[in-house]
Amino acid sequence: xxxxxxxxxxxxxxxxxxxxxxxxxxxxxxxxxxxxxxxxxxxxxxxxxxxxxxxxxxxxxxxxxxxxxxxxxxxxxxxxxxxxxxxxxxxxxxxxxxxxxxxxxxxxxxxxxxxxxxxxxxxxxxxxxxxxxxxxxxxxxxxxxxxxxxxxxxxxxxxxxxxxxxxxxxxxxxxxxxxxxxxxxxxxxxxxxxxxxxxxxxxxxxxxxxxxxxxxxxxxxxxxxxxxxxxxxxxxxxxxxxxxxxxxxxxxxxxxxxxxxxxxxxxxxxxxxxxxxxxxxxxxxxxxxxxxxxxxxxxxxxxxxxxxxxxxxxxxxxxxxxxxxxxxxxxxxxxxxxxxxxxxxxxxxxxxxxxxxxxxxxxxxxxxxxxxxxxxxxxxxxxxxxxxxxxxxxxxxxxxxxxxxxxxxxxxxx
Amino acid sequence: xxxxxxxxxxxxxxxxxxxxxxxxxxxxxxxxxxxxxxxxxxxxxxxxxxxxxxxxxxxxxxxxxxxxxxxxxxxxxxxxxxxxxxxxxxxxxxxxxxxxxxxxxxxxxxxxxxxxxxxxxxxxxxxxxxxxxxxxxxxxxxxxxxxxxxxxxxxxxxxxxxxxxxxxxxxxxxxxxxxxxxxxxxxxxxxxxxxxxxxxxxxxxxxxxxxxxxxxxxxxxxxxxxxxxxxxxxxxxxxxxxxxxxxxxxxxxxxxxxxxxxxxxxxxxxxxxxxxxxxxxxxxxxxxxxxxxxxxxxxxxxxxxxxxxxxxxxxxxxxxxxxxxxxxxxxxxxxxxxxxxxxxxxxxxxxxxxxxxxxxxxxxxxxxxxxxxxxxxxxxxxxxxxxxxxxxxxxxxxxxxxxxxxxxxxxxxx
Numbered sequence: 001x002x003x004x005x006x007x008x009x010x011x012x013x014x015x016x017x018x019x020x021x022x023x024x025x026x027x028x029x030x031x032x033x034x035x036x037x038x039x040x041x042x043x044x045x046x047x048x049x050x051x052x053x054x055x056x057x058x059x060x061x062x063x064x065x066x067x068x069x070x071x072x073x074x075x076x077x078x079x080x081x082x083x084x085x086x087x088x089x090x091x092x093x094x095x096x097x098x099x100x101x102x103x104x105x106x107x108x109x110x111x112x113x114x115x116x117x118x119x120x121x122x123x124x125x126x127x128x129x130x131x132x133x134x135x136x137x138x139x140x141x142x143x144x145x146x147x148x149x150x151x152x153x154x155x156x157x158x159x160x161x162x163x164x165x166x167x168x169x170x171x172x173x174x175x176x177x178x179x180x181x182x183x184x185x186x187x188x189x190x191x192x193x194x195x196x197x198x199x200x201x202x203x204x205x206x207x208x209x210x211x212x213x214x215x216x217x218x219x220x221x222x223x224x225x226x227x228x229x230x231x232x233x234x235x236x237x238x239x240x241x242x243x244x245x246x247x248x249x250x251x252x253x254x255x256x257x258x259x260x261x262x263x264x265x266x267x268x269x270x271x272x273x274x275x276x277x278x279x280x281x282x283x284x285x286x287x288x289x290x291x292x293x294x295x296x297x298x299x300x301x302x303x304x305x306x307x308x309x310x311x312x313x314x315x316x317x318x319x320x321x322x323x324x325x326x327x328x329x330x331x332x333x334x335x336x337x338x339x340x341x342x343x344x345x346x347x348x349x350x351x352x353x354x355x356x357x358x359x360x361x362x363x364x365x366x367x368x369x370x371x372x373x374x375x376x377x378x379x380x381x382x383x384x385x386x387x388x389x390x391x392x393x394x395x396x397x398x399x400x401x402x403x404x405x406x407x408x409x410x411x412x413x414x
Numbered sequence: 415x416x417x418x419x420x421x422x423x424x425x426x427x428x429x430x431x432x433x434x435x436x437x438x439x440x441x442x443x444x445x446x447x448x449x450x451x452x453x454x455x456x457x458x459x460x461x462x463x464x465x466x467x468x469x470x471x472x473x474x475x476x477x478x479x480x481x482x483x484x485x486x487x488x489x490x491x492x493x494x495x496x497x498x499x500x501x502x503x504x505x506x507x508x509x510x511x512x513x514x515x516x517x518x519x520x521x522x523x524x525x526x527x528x529x530x531x532x533x534x535x536x537x538x539x540x541x542x543x544x545x546x547x548x549x550x551x552x553x554x555x556x557x558x559x560x561x562x563x564x565x566x567x568x569x570x571x572x573x574x575x576x577x578x579x580x581x582x583x584x585x586x587x588x589x590x591x592x593x594x595x596x597x598x599x600x601x602x603x604x605x606x607x608x609x610x611x612x613x614x615x616x617x618x619x620x621x622x623x624x625x626x627x628x629x630x631x632x633x634x635x636x637x638x639x640x641x642x643x644x645x646x647x648x649x650x651x652x653x654x655x656x657x658x659x660x661x662x663x664x665x666x667x668x669x670x671x672x673x674x675x676x677x678x679x680x681x682x683x684x685x686x687x688x689x690x691x692x693x694x695x696x697x698x699x700x701x702x703x704x705x706x707x708x709x710x711x712x713x714x715x716x717x718x719x720x721x722x723x724x725x726x727x728x729x730x731x732x733x734x735x736x737x738x739x740x741x742x743x744x745x746x747x748x749x750x751x752x753x754x755x756x757x758x759x760x761x762x763x764x765x766x767x768x769x770x771x772x773x774x775x776x777x778x779x780x781x782x783x784x785x786x787x788x789x790x791x792x793x794x795x796x797x798x799x800x801x802x803x804x805x806x807x808x809x810x811x812x813x814x815x816x817x818x819x820x821x822x823x824x825x826x827x828x
Contacts, residue, residue, distance in 0.1 A: 017746070021769055102791060106780060115802050116772065194627075198802050213608075217628050219803040240825035247827035332431070354820050355435055358530065366520060366823030375828070376819070377516060388529050388612050388816035389633040390804035402802035405790070406768050409780030411654035413661035414789070 004180045005189040009144065009196035012117045015174035016142035020114050022171060024091035027138055030175075031087035034137075034165030035080035038130065041161045042076045048157035049126065056150055068124045069151055079130040079158070082380070086134040089379045092398040093140045107408040112401040114140030115198040119179075119190045121146045121212060123204035126154035133162050133176045135382050139400035142175045144197065146190055148204075149182035191216035198402075203383050206310065221391060223383035226256035226338035227310045228368040231327040231353065233344035234267040238275070240365065241343040245276055247367040248341065250283045254312050256384060257339050257371040261307065262318040263327045269320045276318075285314045292320040307334045324349050328356045335359055337386050339371040360386055360393040418594045419603040423558065423610035426531045429588035430556035434528050436585060438505035441552055444589075445501035448551075448579030449494035452544065455575045456490045462571035463540065470564055482538045483565055493544040493572070496794070500548040503793045506812040507554045521822040526815040528554030529612040533593075533604045535560045535626060537618035540568035547576050547590045549796045553814035556589045558611060560604055562618075563596035605630035612816075617797050620724065635805060637797035640670035640752035641724045642782040645741040645767065647758035648681040652689070654779065655757040659690055661781040662755065664697045668726050670798060671753050671785040675721065676732040677741045683734045690732075699728045706734040721748045738763050742770045749773055751800050753785040774800055774807040 019027075038045070049071040056066055092112050099109040118141045120132045129145055136143035147155040155178060163173035179186045190200060194217045201221045202212040213220050230248050232241045248259035264272055269292055277296045280287055287293060288302040299318075306317040307330075321327045331340050341363040342353040350364045361371040371394065373381025378396030385391045391399035433441075452459070463485040470480055506526050513523040532555045534546045543561055550557035561569040569592060577587035593600045604614060608631045615635045616626040627634050644662050646655045662673035678686055683706055691710045694701055701707060702716040713732075720731040721744075735741045745754050755777040756767040764778045775785040785808065787795025792810030799805045805813035 017770070017772075020772070100791070102789070106784060106789075108790060110807075113772070214631050219633075219801060221803070237825065243825065243827055251828050350822075356431070358431075358434070358527070359818065361819040361821060364820075364822040366821055366826040367828055369828045370520060370821055370823075370826065371819070375516070375520075376522060377514065387633060389635070392816050393524075393819045402806050404773065405775040405785070405807045406778075407775060407780055407784055408764075408778040409784075411651065411657065412780040412784065413657055414665050414781055414783045 002185075002189060005186070005193070006196070008177055008180060009117065009193055011174040012142040012144055012177055013196060015172040016114065016116045018172050019137070019142055019175050020093075020116070020140050022140070026170065027091065027140070028087040030137060030166045030169040030171045031083045031134055033169040034134070034162045035083040037161045037165040037168070038080045038083070038158070039077060041157070042073055045076055045154065045157045045161065046071055046073070048153040051153040052151050061150070065124060069126070069154070071126055071154060075127060079127050082127075082131050083134040086138045086380050089138065089397055091138065092401050095398070097403055104412060105409070106412055109406045110403050111406055112398065113404050115400065115402050117142050117144065117197050118400070119144045119146065119193070119197045119200040119218065121187055121190065121200065121202045121204070121208065123148045123208060124151060126151045126158060128203065129155045129158045130162065131380070132382060133159070135380050135397065135400060137166070137175055139397050141400060142177075144177055144179050144190065146179040146186055152182055187212070188215070191218060194218050201383060221383070221385050221395070222387040223385055224256045224338075225310055225336045225386060226258070226384075227260045227308060227334060227336040228257060228339045228341075229261045229263060229331050229335060230259045230341045230343065230368060231263040231331070232265060232268065232272060233324065233342055233346060233349050234265040235346035235349060236265075236268065236343040237345055238268065238272050241272065242275055242279055244341070244343055244365070244367050246279055246283060248369055249280065249285055249316050250314065251367070251369050253314055256310075257368050258312070259341075259368050260309065260311050260316060261334065262316055263321050263330055264318070265324070265327070266320050266322050273320070280316065283314075285316055288315060288317045290319040293318045310336065324352060328353060331357055331359070338384065339363065339368045341366060341368050360384065416599075416603060419600070419607070420610070422591055422594055423531065423607055425588040426556040426558055426591055427610060429586040430528065430530045432586050433551070433556055433589050434507070434530070434554050436554070440584065441505065441554070442501040444551060444580045444583040444585045445497045445548055447583040448548070448576045449497040451575045451579040451582070452494045452497070452572070453491060455571070456487055459490055459568065459571045459575065460485055460487070462567040465567040466565050475564070479538060483540070483568070485540055485568060489541060493541050496541075496545050497548040500552045500794050503552065503811055505552065506815050509812070511817055518826060519823070520826055523820045524817050525820055526812065527818050529814065529816050531556045531558065531611050532814070533558045533560065533607070533611045533614040533632065535601055535604065535614065535616045535618070535622065537562045537622060538565060540565045540572060542617065543569045543572045544576065545794070546796065547573070549794050549811065549814060551580070551589055553811050555814060556591075558591055558593050558604065560593040560600055566596055601626070602629070605632060608632050615797060635797070635799050635809070636801040637799055638670045638752075639724055639750045639800060640672070640798075641674050641722060641748060641750040642671060642753045642755075643675045643677060643745050643749060644673045644755045644757065644782060645677040645735075645745070646679060646682065646686060647738065647756055647760060647763050648679040649760035649763060650679075650682065650757040651759055652682065652686050655686065656689055656693055658755070658757055658779070658781050660693055660697060662783055663694065663699055663730050664728065665781070665783050667728055669783075670724075671782050672726065673755075673782050674723065674725050674730060675748065676730055677735050677744055678732070679738070679741070680734050680736050687734070694730065697728075699730055702729060702731045704733040707732045724750065738766060742767060745771055745773070752798065753777065753782045755780060755782050774798065
């Protein structure tokens with residue numbers, strides 16, 4: 001491990017010890033100070049961002065990625081507002097998750113505590129820098145940020161401001177640090193820092209997440225790949241179903257909770273297929289269909305790969321299934337375990353789909369787009385976990401904590 | 415991946431889908447059937463165990479390991495009773511962890527669901543085979559068991575009985591399977607079975623756990639290494655402290671919640687050290703002490719390594735610390751994060767120690783031996799997690815589950 005990385009990680013650990021004992025009032029004051037400082041530093045932050053944009057343009061970065069990289073006064077204000085919003089949320093640290101008095105009089109409490117040091121590996125958007133720092137600080141965790149090298153000037157400028165804000169309010173600046181270096185080596189060091197880093201959260205494309213999951217010896221929370229299915233049951237309200245399919249697919253295509261695959265019960269295929277194909281095509285969606293769908297004009301015959309792909313675009317795979325169990329079986333085989341929806345008025349069908357489908361979120365008569373920390377009322381979201389360990393689904397502040405048992409006695413021995 | 419392993423894992427997945435939908439009554443009936451069958455099969459199980467014992471003796475296995483390997487009619491009955499006890503515990507699956515109605519009328523519930531397929535890697539004791547199978551079955555998980563090769567005949571015999579019991583009661587036999595093969599390759603396959611196995615739990619020595627944690631791409635729950643500290647504060651009741659130190663060290667030495675290190679506040683050193691050294695030595699304990707302790711006869715001067723070691727024997731490291739913060743600092747540097755105790759009548763000292771010490775369990779005026787699923791009233795324990803992700807401390811049935819969000823609407827779109 002490079003000595004510079006070790007020093008950074010050890011400073012994070014030391015800062016985390018102080019932060020773990022900070023009161024909610026102290027943490028909220030730091031978040032507000034960071035927000036105020038960020039707005040005050042709009043000019044230097046935008047100047048740093050202009051550096052990144054110049055470099056990216058010179059490198060031939062496509063316009064949609066450039067747009068994600070770009071900061072504006074409004075986006076800086078939004079980052080600051082995000083920090084203020086987190087200050088307004090309840091502090092998860094110290095919450096008593098369960099408690100009891102044992103038969104022998106020992107008092108047992110399980111209480112929420114910070115993880116300690118959290119590593120974040122993320123791509124493109126510089127706003128994640130402030131979001132992640134705010135959520136980690138409020139949950140009592142020091143954070144090591146490893147953004148993409150394309151945003152390195154912006155991230156450095158933002159982190160400098162956040163550190164100064166934390167320090168100004170009396171917390172150690174090292175509660176927020178950038179991982180030194182921009183090569184893949186710096187990600188490797190985070191992944192190997194078992195004992196120095198408590199949890200690693202990758203946010204970004206499927207490739208980034210896969211490589212972190214496979215190589216990290218630090219425990220990882222996997223986020224975000226969504227091959228989400230909408231199943232239109234025989235007993236669906238077809239008007240509702242049409243609206244939900246359109247919303248799930250087209251409301252925003254680049255997000256993990258967008259629908260990527262449509263399954264329709266054979267009993268309603270004849271009525272529903274012409275309507276849904278026409279509506280999707282009118283909205284600019286390319287339908288990659290099985291034989292039943294491919295009978296409609298403009299539908300592209302699906303290949304085997306289409307059932308597993310997360311398009312993140314105006315594309316959807318579509319198949320007719322003979323019954324509910326075939327729909328469940330299709331989901332088991334092809335889903336990434338993010339979000340699936342059943343559209344039905346049949347209570348027994350809904351109950352069976354909800355019980356059998358093994359995904360982070362299962363929705364009944366609602367768009368897949370609702371799987372979201374904001375929609376769920378969490379106030380802040382660090383990502384959507386698609387793993388089963390620790391946290392599953394949208395992760396808010398409580399998911400950024402561990403617990404410990406506190407046991408109080410009066411000379412108790414066994 | 416070997417084809418035989420893949421087939422076994424795929425059968426586990428298929429069985430887990432059925433098991434996830436089983437009612438509590440069905441699962442409890444299977445546990446009772448398994449218990450009854452185990453008692454009925456005492457003779458063949460003991461015969462298989464005799465094979466293992468012969469092989470172990472021929473290989474020169476030491477008597478204490480032989481004893482852990484040995485089954486008796488009483489131990490078989492105890493395994494069966496363990497299964498019956500698990501049948502008596504509440505079913506964690508389906509528990510609503512939280513629920514609310516969102517502003518838009520969507521009904522949100524977070525419910526406990528099984529992980530799916532759990533892999534267990536463990537050493538020596540054949541009783542873990544039945545314990546793990548029972549806990550996994552009750553929590554709705556299919557289990558892949560990889561016991562030590564020294565117990566292979568016993569484990570095979572026990573698993574055969576458990577599978578028959580499950581099947582007899584209407585569940586798939588494949589809810590319990592042995593991982594094929596006895597070489598380290600079979601552990602490797604479990605560790606690489608991402609997507610086929612949901613969680614891997616190693617139980618055994620520090621070497622086994624470290625290798626699984628470092629090599630596994632399947633999410634791991636780390637269990638059991640305990641370098642537990644007892645800190646005797648300036649304000650301790652010294653009679654209580656003496657009893658607790660003795661209990662924590664000598665009640666059972668081979669377990670992870672035994673005390674391995676004693677810290678004493680300088681203000682009470684002169685009074686307490688002669689008493690505690692004499693009492694420990696009388697109980698057969700070798701004290702590995704710092705300079706202050708080494709002034710007493712029979713105390714072995716501690717080396718730097720002594721502060722980090724989990725003795726699991728009648729040994730304890732011991733040091734005098736100048737104050738509470740030095741004790742906390744010592745714990746931060748040397749603890750494995752399992753269990754630490756403070757002995758004090760000073761409320762502020764207890765509060766500070768509890769807040770600052772970052773371990774799975776922090777005890778006040780009680781023996782470290784209380785960190786235990788049985789003592790905590792969990793009824794069954796699959797191990798004691800020393801990691802911060804997912805579960806920390808003794809793990810009962812709820813810790814063997816994940817959650818999913820169930821969201822119910824009436825045509826909701828964004």
